Amino acid sequence: MDWRRREVLRLLIGGAAGALAAACARRLPSPEAPAVPHTPVRLPGPEQWPVEAAVPITPTSEFYEVKYSTIPRVDVEAWALEIVGEVERPLRLTYADLLAMPAVIEMRTLECISNPVGGDLIGNALWKGVRMADLLERAGARPTAREVVLYAADGYHTSIPLSLAQDPHSLLAYMMNGEVLPPEHGFPLRALWPGRYGMKQPKWITRIELIRGEHTGYWEGQGWSKEAIIKPNSRIDQPRPGMIPAGPVEIHGIAFSGPVGIARVEVSVDDGRTWQEASLTRGPTPYVWTVWRYWWEHPPAGEAVIRARVVQNDGYVQPRGRGRLLGGTFPDGTDEQHAVRVVIAAP
The missing domain is CATH 3.90.420.10 (Oxidoreductase, molybdopterin-binding domain)
Structure with missing residues (x-):
């Protein structure tokens, strides 16, 4: 999404047009x-x-x-x-x-x-x-x-x-x-x-x-947030969407949150039905991203949806997608879970 700050997206909201761009x-x-x-x-x-x-x-x-x-x-x-x-x-x-x-x-x-x-x-x-x-x-x-x-x-x-x-x-x-x-x-x-x-x-x-x-x-x-406080974000860097080979899979990515801080990162390999805790490598302060890793030892052959979510120190948990404006980012950033769809090859 290579927007520029000066580009203005005018979206119709409840019959009123608003300039809603951040880039x-x-x-x-x-x-x-x-x-x-x-x-x-x-x-x-x-x-x-x-x-x-x-x-x-x-x-x-x-x-x-x-x-x-x-x-x-x-x-x-x-x-x-x-x-x-x-x-x-x-x-x-x-x-x-x-x-x-x-x-x-x-x-x-x-x-x-x-x-x-x-x-x-x-x-x-x-x-x-x-x-x-x-x-x-x-x-x-x-x-x-x-x-x-x-x-x-x-x-x-x-x-x-x-x-x-x-x-x-x-x-x-x-x-x-x-x-x-x-x-x-x-x-x-x-x-x-x-x-x-x-x-x-x-x-x-x-x-x-x-x-x-x-x-x-x-x-x-x-129309963007005056406070602009960072919301929790957990990104899946590996695996990428698509076909992956059979056998154990390392799932990893980065997580970031606001001043409340991250208590843990959880990973789901069944589209959110169950969750497992990832191991964390933290930065020196809560204002630095955290690297997380989870080892999926026995992935079954076939399609799977991998999700990641941050649980903050105050107990707040990243939610599933809600389909809001501008990919969920307007007006104060997004905290929606990142999901990756993969297909595990048969052994």
């Missing part, structure tokens, strides 16, 4: 690149970062891309981040200023709100940047502030609660997988908020404003 795509080659910086600005070079868990890192070249309009060209020497509004000390920080601040490195999984069931609009990377809470403390966020509004160089805008911006896992990142943040992924600066879909995590950030009221972002104005 993500695999990273595509682009002729645009960030402007070459001039001295004395120093861009960070490649770094060797420790991998904190035995879960896969998505290569930057394969990481899905969100595209609201065009990739902006940013002159990093002229660029600055402004923090204004309900703050005691408005800030204007250059790229060099941000690089001089205490840095953190975190593994983080990102998922598009319009990622379909079993889709690949999800990726996991190592990110380096600064804590948003440190910037808010430096600016002196006032208790009167309710939301944090983010504005980007491509014209995109959205908002998050102040409490989320103050979360210790909320980052403004300038490096990805040991390299300078690529232009497709937000050079020079992008947001990473824990437990939220990608539409709430803008790239190419130029301005942050703390406000007393509520802000309606671009995609929120099209």
Whole structure:
């Protein structure tokens, strides 16, 4: 589903037409690149970062891309981040200023709100940047502030609660997988908020404003969720649909959920009539995807439907499909079970 953020699908709902599009795509080659910086600005070079868990890192070249309009060209020497509004000390920080601040490195999984069931609009990377809470403390966020509004160089805008911006896992990142943040992924600066879909995590950030009221972002104005809290997702990567050989079968995939976290992943090989628990390899935090595996020792010959589901720590279980709009993703993402139909060859 290679949509673009700027493409608008107009669907008829109860006699009223609404603009209901949210779009993500695999990273595509682009002729645009960030402007070459001039001295004395120093861009960070490649770094060797420790991998904190035995879960896969998505290569930057394969990481899905969100595209609201065009990739902006940013002159990093002229660029600055402004923090204004309900703050005691408005800030204007250059790229060099941000690089001089205490840095953190975190593994983080990102998922598009319009990622379909079993889709690949999800990726996991190592990110380096600064804590948003440190910037808010430096600016002196006032208790009167309710939301944090983010504005980007491509014209995109959205908002998050102040409490989320103050979360210790909320980052403004300038490096990805040991390299300078690529232009497709937000050079020079992008947001990473824990437990939220990608539409709430803008790239190419130029301005942050703390406000007393509520802000309606671009995609929120099209009917998509204002909270955009990640829903549980369990994808089956193997086996693929179709014929598989006789004998034991390893079933595996990835699972992801919101801040509640994953208690377990269950697998069914009889279209949901019975369920078995899979083994898990977890990431370092709940904000990183989990690898799950199940060994199907004695698959009978013939057709079978394999399903996977997440059971969250609060007891919530992924449901079967409900046939909602845009593959079930509108307006707040999908949590429907992924199912794969296979035919096991006779021995």
